[in-house]
Amino acid sequence: MADSISMKKLVTRLLLVVVAMFIFGFALVPIYDVMCKAFGINGKTAGQYEGEQTVDTSRQVRVQFLSMNNADMPWEFYPKSGELVTHPGAVSEMIFVAQNPTDRPMSAQAVPSIAPSTAAAYFHKTECFCFTQQVLQPGQRIEMPVRFIVDRDMPKDVKHLTLSYTLFDITARHPPVAVNTGG
Numbered sequence: 001m002a003d004s005i006s007m008k009k010l011v012t013r014l015l016l017v018v019v020a021m022f023i024f025g026f027a028l029v030p031i032y033d034v035m036c037k038a039f040g041i042n043g044k045t046a047g048q049y050e051g052e053q054t055v056d057t058s059r060q061v062r063v064q065f066l067s068m069n070n071a072d073m074p075w076e077f078y079p080k081s082g083e084l085v086t087h088p089g090a091v092s093e094m095i096f097v098a099q100n101p102t103d104r105p106m107s108a109q110a111v112p113s114i115a116p117s118t119a120a121a122y123f124h125k126t127e128c129f130c131f132t133q134q135v136l137q138p139g140q141r142i143e144m145p146v147r148f149i150v151d152r153d154m155p156k157d158v159k160h161l162t163l164s165y166t167l168f169d170i171t172a173r174h175p176p177v178a179v180n181t182g183g
Helices: 002-039 117-122
Strands: 061-069 076-079 083-086 091-099 106-115 123-128 134-136 141-150 160-169
Touching: 061 076, 061 091, 061 141, 083 091, 091 134, 091 160, 106 117, 106 123, 117 123, 134 141, 141 160
Parallel strands: 061 160
Antiparallel strands: 061 083, 076 091, 091 141, 106 134, 106 160, 123 141
């Protein structure tokens, strides 16, 4: 009888641990957002640009572009230029290049980040390869544009932004379909 009671206590405790882990898993995203905001890291870009399309030619903003691959991502991935100078309100574009050097089709997803995070709300992407998953066949190389507008309302003390992308291999979760190129 004592073994039965101790077994019930063990099962109850294990179930409580599972429930606590489940709740913690859901809490991670809001905790992550709070931590990023508190430490000023991983700025997320703002949404759709709905302001007037007038350009503020009285000031310039330097936008730096960085790219990196997550662990085990073999693709070549880089911007065509390391930076550009733009005027707030102007539509600007940068091309990123990706190439799959493997012998198999792969799927990828790019995740953006803006620094400084205080300026992220003023950076509006109007077109971005990060909005969709990228599928590349073996050896395939593509050029992917990102079009953006630096909001005219961005604080005047911000003169430099960094747009960074991390490329993740999502092939296991979203297997691509191989294209038959042979005859």
